[in-house]
Amino acid sequence: MRSMLCLLSLCLLCLARPAQAAELSVDLGHDVHAYRTEQLLQRPEVRSIEIPADVAYHQAMRYRAIPLKVLLNGVNGDDTLLFVASDGFAAEIPAALLLHPHGSQAWLAIEEPAHAWPALSEGKPSAGPFYLVWTDPEAMRIGPEQWPFQLAAIRRLAPVAERFPAIRPGTSPGDSAVNRGFAVFQRTCFACHTLNGQGDARLGPDLNIPHNPTEYLRADLLRAYIRDPQSLRQWPQARMPGFNQQALSDADLDALLDYLRHMAGRKRPPAQADGAPSGK
Numbered sequence: 001m002r003s004m005l006c007l008l009s010l011c012l013l014c015l016a017r018p019a020q021a022a023e024l025s026v027d028l029g030h031d032v033h034a035y036r037t038e039q040l041l042q043r044p045e046v047r048s049i050e051i052p053a054d055v056a057y058h059q060a061m062r063y064r065a066i067p068l069k070v071l072l073n074g075v076n077g078d079d080t081l082l083f084v085a086s087d088g089f090a091a092e093i094p095a096a097l098l099l100h101p102h103g104s105q106a107w108l109a110i111e112e113p114a115h116a117w118p119a120l121s122e123g124k125p126s127a128g129p130f131y132l133v134w135t136d137p138e139a140m141r142i143g144p145e146q147w148p149f150q151l152a153a154i155r156r157l158a159p160v161a162e163r164f165p166a167i168r169p170g171t172s173p174g175d176s177a178v179n180r181g182f183a184v185f186q187r188t189c190f191a192c193h194t195l196n197g198q199g200d201a202r203l204g205p206d207l208n209i210p211h212n213p214t215e216y217l218r219a220d221l222l223r224a225y226i227r228d229p230q231s232l233r234q235w236p237q238a239r240m241p242g243f244n245q246q247a248l249s250d251a252d253l254d255a256l257l258d259y260l261r262h263m264a265g266r267k268r269p270p271a272q273a274d275g276a277p278s279g280k
Contacts, residue, residue: 021113022129025153028074035071037129040110045070049107049135055147056120056127063109063133069099071108075156082155082200083132083148090200091132091148091191092160103139106132108151125150143247145191160186166196166268169259181259184252188243196268203239212264214257223253 021037040046045066054061075081077096084090098106111117111128119126127149134142161168167185169178185195192204207213213222225232228242248256 022111024108024130024151026071027153027155028072029156030074033071037110037113040066040108041112043070046110049109049133051133051135054133055144056131056149057118061117061133063107063131064112065107065109065133068106068108068132071154072098075099080157080160082153082157083151084153084155084200085148085150086152087150088202089148089150089191090202091145092157092186092200093146097140097142097146100140104137104142105135107135109133120149138246141246143188143243144241145188148191160190164195164198166198167263169262170266177255177258178262179259180252181255181257181262184248184256185259188248188252188256192240195263196266207260208263208267209269212260212267214261214264219257222257226253226256 023037024035024040026033026035041064043066046064047066049063049065051061051063053059072081072095075095075098077094077099079095080092081095081098082090082092097104109127109131111126111130117126117128130151131149132147132151134147157163167182167190169182189195189207190199190201192201193199194201194206195208197206197209213225217225221232226243226248229235229240230242243253
């Protein structure tokens with residue numbers, strides 16, 4: 001009887017314990033820092049912030065957070081940072097957005113072990129342990145893909161076109177629609193999708209191999225799908241977000257489709273992606 005009571009007490013104690021502290025790895029190229037939850041929460045820059053329209057929770061949220069730029073010593077505005085989530089999501093964000101002194105401000109929200117955040121949905125974990133959130137996101141047109149949650153690591157990167165040459169469009173003027181679409185692709189699609197087998201994300205399918213979506217969807221249906229994926233395919237488990245006018249203007253959407261059509265003629269199978277061009 002006593003052993004059963006001890007076992008029951010131990011189980012209750014385990015259930016009563018707060019969630020374990022987590023660790024965020026930040027690699028800025030010169031060294032790697034491992035920031036633990038309790039260390040971040042003790043920093044003098046920590047504030048309580050209100051997010052009126054949280055992207056992950058679709059409601060107003062309140063967080064304990066620090067300005068992300070305090071963790072980015074040595075990063076300059078020409079750099080790109082990769083935010084890697086524990087579920088495979090990988091968002092590349094220009095450092096200029098994160099370091100900008102005015103307009104939208106990036107914050108690292110920190111889940112307190114004793115005050116866990118809500119589950120994202122039934123049977124799912126929370127957005128913690130770390131979550132990149134923004135105050136005044138409209139000021140710099142911060143899109144939903146630039147709110148990575150369940151963060152595990154942040155890494156400083158070389159420019160994306162240097163790391164993944166197979167996603168670059170062919171030679172064309174710098175202000176062409178295709179090149180503008182390439183910039184839109186990097187901002188809105190590359191967080192979840194690869195192209196020609198290249199990229200860090202593993203959430204969505206490749207957008208060129210074996211088929212580019214412009215090859216199997218009419219332009220009007222592809223536009224509708226990007227605006228609201230559920231309008232084309234009803235699938236409650238789908239994870240692709242819709243991109244409204246605020247996140248993706250009509251002009252940007254036009255340019256994105258121009259880039260995808262262009263890349264349909266530049267297929268490079270994954271085996272060739274890091275080697276010589278396929279000739280197309």
